[in-house]
Amino acid sequence: MIEYIKGYLSSGTTPGEAGNLFWATVYILLVIAGVSVAVLCMNWLERKILAHMQIRLGPMRVGPHGLLQPFADALKLLIKEDIIPHDADKLVFWSAPVVVTMTAFTTFLVVPFGRTHAVTDMNIGVLFMLGVSSLGVLGIIMAGWSSNSHYPLMGSLRSSAQMVSYEIAMGLAIVSAVLMTSLQTGTGTLSMIGIVESQASQHTWFIFKFFPLGFLAFAVFAIAMVAETNRAPFDLPEAESELVAGFHTEYSGFRWSLFFLAEYSAMLAVSSIAVTLWLGGWMRPFPNLLGGPTWDMAFSFLPALTFFVLAAGCFLGTIRMPKIPQFRIQTIGLGTFGALLGFVGLVLLVPAVSVRIQDIYWFVVKVAFFMYLYIWYRGTFPRYRFDQLMKVGWKVLLPTGLGVLIATALWGLMPQLSAALTGVLQ
Amino acid sequence: MSERTDYLDLDTKDETFLDATELVLNMGPQHPSTHGVLRVILKLDGEKVLGTECVIGYLHRGVEKIAENRTYAMFNPYVDRMDYVAAVSNGLGYCEAVEKLLNVEAPPRAQYIRVILTELCRIASHQVWLGTHALDIGAITPLFYCFRDREEVLKIFEKYCGARLTTHAFRIGGCIYEAYEGFEQDCKKFCDAFLPKLDEYEELLTTNRIWVERTKGVGILNPEDCIALGVTGPVLRASGVKWDLRKAQPYESYKDFDFEIPTGLNGDTYDRYLVRIEEMRQAVRIIRQAVDGLPQGPIMAKVPKVIKPPVGEVYHSIEAPKGELGYFIVSDASTQPYRIRVRPPSFVNLQALDKMVRGLLVADVVAVIGTLDIVLGEVDR
Numbered sequence: 001m002i003e004y005i006k007g008y009l010s011s012g013t014t015p016g017e018a019g020n021l022f023w024a025t026v027y028i029l030l031v032i033a034g035v036s037v038a039v040l041c042m043n044w045l046e047r048k049i050l051a052h053m054q055i056r057l058g059p060m061r062v063g064p065h066g067l068l069q070p071f072a073d074a075l076k077l078l079i080k081e082d083i084i085p086h087d088a089d090k091l092v093f094w095s096a097p098v099v100v101t102m103t104a105f106t107t108f109l110v111v112p113f114g115r116t117h118a119v120t121d122m123n124i125g126v127l128f129m130l131g132v133s134s135l136g137v138l139g140i141i142m143a144g145w146s147s148n149s150h151y152p153l154m155g156s157l158r159s160s161a162q163m164v165s166y167e168i169a170m171g172l173a174i175v176s177a178v179l180m181t182s183l184q185t186g187t188g189t190l191s192m193i194g195i196v197e198s199q200a201s202q203h204t205w206f207i208f209k210f211f212p213l214g215f216l217a218f219a220v221f222a223i224a225m226v227a228e229t230n231r232a233p234f235d236l237p238e239a240e241s242e243l244v245a246g247f248h249t250e251y252s253g254f255r256w257s258l259f260f261l262a263e264y265s266a267m268l269a270v271s272s273i274a275v276t277l278w279l280g281g282w283m284r285p286f287p288n289l290l291g292g293p294t295w296d297m298a299f300s301f302l303p304a305l306t307f308f309v310l311a312a313g314c315f316l317g318t319i320r321m322p323k324i325p326q327f328r329i330q331t332i333g334l335g336t337f338g339a340l341l342g343f344v345g346l347v348l349l350v351p352a353v354s355v356r357i358q359d360i361y362w363f364v365v366k367v368a369f370f371m372y373l374y375i376w377y378r379g380t381f382p383r384y385r386f387d388q389l390m391k392v393g394w395k396v397l398l399p400t401g402l403g404v405l406i407a408t409a410l411w412g413l414m415p416q417l418s419a420a421l422t423g424v425l426q
Numbered sequence: 427m428s429e430r431t432d433y434l435d436l437d438t439k440d441e442t443f444l445d446a447t448e449l450v451l452n453m454g455p456q457h458p459s460t461h462g463v464l465r466v467i468l469k470l471d472g473e474k475v476l477g478t479e480c481v482i483g484y485l486h487r488g489v490e491k492i493a494e495n496r497t498y499a500m501f502n503p504y505v506d507r508m509d510y511v512a513a514v515s516n517g518l519g520y521c522e523a524v525e526k527l528l529n530v531e532a533p534p535r536a537q538y539i540r541v542i543l544t545e546l547c548r549i550a551s552h553q554v555w556l557g558t559h560a561l562d563i564g565a566i567t568p569l570f571y572c573f574r575d576r577e578e579v580l581k582i583f584e585k586y587c588g589a590r591l592t593t594h595a596f597r598i599g600g601c602i603y604e605a606y607e608g609f610e611q612d613c614k615k616f617c618d619a620f621l622p623k624l625d626e627y628e629e630l631l632t633t634n635r636i637w638v639e640r641t642k643g644v645g646i647l648n649p650e651d652c653i654a655l656g657v658t659g660p661v662l663r664a665s666g667v668k669w670d671l672r673k674a675q676p677y678e679s680y681k682d683f684d685f686e687i688p689t690g691l692n693g694d695t696y697d698r699y700l701v702r703i704e705e706m707r708q709a710v711r712i713i714r715q716a717v718d719g720l721p722q723g724p725i726m727a728k729v730p731k732v733i734k735p736p737v738g739e740v741y742h743s744i745e746a747p748k749g750e751l752g753y754f755i756v757s758d759a760s761t762q763p764y765r766i767r768v769r770p771p772s773f774v775n776l777q778a779l780d781k782m783v784r785g786l787l788v789a790d791v792v793a794v795i796g797t798l799d800i801v802l803g804e805v806d807r
Contacts, residue, residue, distance in 0.1 A: 054570040150451050154473070154788070233564065233636055236789070382636045383564025385789045386473055 014193070016109075016120020027119045031108045039264040040070040046375050053379040064334035065317060080253035085147060088250065092146035097251070097258035100139030104262040106132045107269040112193045114282045114359025125192035126174055129273055130167070133228070136266060137163040140247050143259070147250035155246030158236045158386060165393040166227040166234075172401030173221035176408040177277040180206050180214070183412040196281030203288055205280040210411050213404055218278040220401045222373075225270040227393065229263065231374055233381035234389055271370035272363070279366050282359035300354045303361040307345030314338025448476065451788070455484045459562040459792045462802030466779070466791065473787045478780045482773075485806040493766040498524050498733040499598060501763070506592035508770060509804040511554045513592050514547035514583070515746040521596045522677060523742035523753035525727075527735040528598070536600035536725040537679040542613055542716045543586065543595055544678075545709040549620070550579040551747035551799075552702050556627060559699070559796035563640050568630050575623050578616050585612065599729030610717045617710045624706055631699070641696035645782035645794040648693055655781065656774045659749025661798060664701045665693030671745040683715045695797045702799075734761055748772055748799050768807060772800040 005022055015023035044059070044066065051058030059066025084093055110125040112118040122128050137160050144156020181198040182188025189195060199205055207218045227234035236246075248259045275281060284299050315338045321331040348354050384392065410417070449472075454465035463484035469476040489508060493501045505520045506513035518540055525531065532540065557572035580590040585606055587595045595601065631637045647657065649665045662669055670687045672680040688704035690697030735757040743752030749771025758764040775798050782794045 050566075054567050055574055056570060150449065154451075158473075235564070379567050380630070381565065382560065382631075382634065382640055383789070384636055385640055386787055388636075388639050 014112075014116055014118045014121045016118070016122075024119055027117075028109075031111075031119060032105060035105065035108060035265050035268060036261070038268055039261055040074070042264050042267075042371055043070040043073070045371070046378075049372070049375045050379050053376075064321070064330040064337070067333075067337065074257065077253055077257040082253040082255065083250075085149065085250050087148045089146040089148065092142050093250075094255075096139045096143035096146060097255045097262070098139075099142060100136055100262040101258045101265075103132050103135040103139065104265040104269065108265070108272075110192050111269065111272045112196060112276060112281055113363045115193070115197075117282075117360055118193065121191050121193045123194075124190050126178060126190045126195070126273070126277070129192070129269070130171060130174065133266060133269055134163065134167055136262065139262075143251065144247040147247075149250055151249045152247045155236075155249070159230060159247060161386075162227055162230070162234065162236065162389060162393075165390060166224045166397070169220055169393060169397035169401045170224040170228060172398070172405050173217045173224065174273075174277060176213070176217040176401070176405045177206050177221075179405070179408050179412060180209050192276050192281075196276055196283065199280050200283060200287075205278060205283075207278040210408060213408050213411065214278065216400060216404045217408070218274070220397050220404065221274055221278070222370075224393075224397055225274060226374070226377065227389070229267045229270055229374075231263075231267065232378040233383050235383060236386055236389060267371065267374055268367060271367045274370060275363060275366040282363045284358065284362050300351075300358060301349070303354060303357055304345045304348040306361075307341050307348060311338045311342035311345060314341060453791070455481075459558075460795060461558065461800055464776075464795065464800065464802055464805070466795070468788065468791065470788065473789075475783050475786055475788065475791060478783055478791070480776060480779060482776070482802070482805050485802045487807065489807040490766055490768060493763050495762065497761045498735070498763060501766070502597065503592065503594045505768075506594055507803060508768065508807055509551075509746065509748065509751075509772065509801045510591060511801055512547050512551035512747045514543050514595050515551075515744065515751060517594060517596045518544050518678075519742065519744045519746065519751045519753055521598050522744065523740055523755050524598045524733065524735070526742050527738065527740045527755055527757055528729065528733065530599055530727045530729055532600040532678075532727055533724045534679065534721045535723045536596075536727075538716050538720050539601050539605055539725065540596060541678050541680065541683070542713050542720075543583070543593075545712045545716070546579050546582060546613070546616070548709045548747045549706050550576045552706050553579075555702060555747075555796075555799040556699075559793075559799070560631060560637075562792045562796040563637065565631065565634075565637065568627055571623070571627060571630070575620060578619070582609075582612050582616065585609070597726070598733060600724075600726040602726065604725055605720070610720060613713055613717045617714050620710060621707070624703065628703060632703075638696060640789075640793060641699060641797075642694055643692070644695040644786065644790050645797060646692060646694045647778055647782055651778070651781055652693070655778050657749070657778050658774065659746070659771050659799075660698055660701045660705060661749065661775055661778070663687065664690035664698040666691055671743060671750060677742075677744055679716075680712075682719065683712050685711050685715075695793055698797045732761055734759060743769065746771055748801070748804070749775055770804040770807065772798075772802075772804040773807075776800050776805055 004020070015021075015027055047069070048058045048066070059069035062068045062072045084090060107129050109119045110122050110128055112121070140159045140163075141156045144152040144154075144159070147153070177195070178188055178190060180202075181195055183202075189198060195206075202209070206214045208214055226232075230236075248256055251259060286295075290299075314334050318331050318335045318338065321327050321334065348357060449470040451468040451470055452465070453468055454460040455463040460466060465481040465484065467479040467481065469478070487507070489504055492504055496504070502517065502520060505516040508516050521532075553572040553576040557569035560566075560568040583593050583595070584590045586609065587593050587603055589595075595603070647661065647665050649662075649667045651657075652662045652665045652667060657665075658669070666689055668687050668689050671677070672685075673687055685708045686704075688701045688708065690701050735755075737757060737759045739754065739756045741752060741754045743750045745751075750769065751771055752769035754765075754767040754769070756764040756766075779791075779794060779798065782798075783791045786794070
């Protein structure tokens, strides 16, 4: 048994590949816990960042600077009365949030957080992710239909139409990235880890490959993924000012929170596809320009540094807290939190840890960048109308994606083409 | 007891909503973007609007009936509760109507103070409109910017008369409060600070591609329809009709001031947006002129303690932020009006909703309700 557990550690692959069920289970639990924590953080960050964009403070009451607000909300949702409308189709109504959450979490099976930090590495990883994440729309249709109410029905119809149309553009963009993996070796791969490794072997992130083709494909994907996850400015399915809350109007309490969880984990999932396919996955930036052991060393300090900066922020907040008894607990709490972050930073300074954490750190930083974009869009853009959304999807993104795909293929075949051409000319 | 069968009839006639080709959607009275308690019954074909019906009255308080049991002075605060985001304008309209009935005129200083406060109120009202309208179309940020700056206007109101929203700033015959110390500076400071902020709003929206796509060509009203429906205010002017009561039949001291009446070309939601933005700029212009030329003198005309207008009737209207706000007062020479009828701009403008949204999509209904700038307190009275 212990041999079985130990055996994996020296294998240097993902647990799925090694066929080690114990570690696979551990990884799955870690991923579920990690994603849930990320969603909680995202909840707080979105409120705070959005608030500061809108000249407000955001949550300030529950815990220092509202740090405990997500927990308070989660608790509130758990103990809230669970309402099922009288005329709802109870079985479907009950299973819809389960379907949505399941699909959102299942996609994380193949997300490579690092060279070995994935639950498994499928040779059809990208297809698997696309397929499973598009199953989420099923849950949304189920939710909208079973509520037996007009607003959810319209919301779910909008959502399904939107997701189906944008998936095509998304797929085309993905194909062009997959095509790039096959260009030099001649053998392409759909495996998520394979794609990142092919970026490593080609010494470029695919966003910069065949400039501007890689960037265009990335842009198509980046727009389509916002629509795919029903976020502003494509948040028509839950357009608050039109459809009240869209497909989850009739949901409350824990079931509603499952939709919330699913939405945010879907955002994380599509962002990690974008990171994997175009932004070099777990690779640190500038390995070509700033290569060599010295730079490797310098970059390995960054995770610790990040935590130190966060800790410093907390300590600064502690100093700036009003010095009155009412704020004593908050001050202590913030100080403790800062100390905790500082401690994590210290742990990350240990070389053995920092080597292992590097990959995950860069992956998370890149995903966090996309999360920030999501919030930024929400603070800036008005909402598209349904027909305009379809127009953007079918008349702009789809032709662009197709054009980029063809152009990528031609560019990639350039050596063979020119060889054939010179052969003909001679 | 006979059993009711009409339920069954309903069942056989009415298809379930999944089979039906037409969907009747009830929007409101509790809906995030019907601006209060407006209820719109939408007849839809998919997302396309085939027809609408507005159901109003959820905020009816019988303001006109209350007037018949109050003295003229006692009714004054009630008018603030109609269009509660532009209470000062309501008060101005009422006071002027009674003054016309009494045949008195407010002294010049009072008139200037009234103009300053009314134009400030126009800015505040347009700010609320802009914030909520943008929110309806999905841009959540302008709301906070607008409310931040509206706060400055409300502070001036508060300093002037102690109230922020339902101000009761004017009295029949003039103003009861003298401009407080620093009133002029406050107004000037506000004007200087406000113009860059207006640019800030415009930066967020005017050239925003999505905003333009959402508003251009949406809810078009041509001038003939506007006049036929009695639509007034920015909605009328955006259709290209240059009709502003401040210029057409100047009241107070508006003839002293130099300002433009912005008009639109297409009469769509985008034009109405531009017209209202420009109106805020013009309001700033008027305030600056009025503050600079604020005359000295009394602020109250000679008005009897007990107001008993002679027998007769009067109609007086002013250009409120939302359009023509008119008061029709019938006096029977008693201390209480025999009848007061209010012509609220929101109520009349709301009529245009059906005309504007037919053939559009559900999302546009929300945009059009926002662009009409209705306040349900005024619609229902």
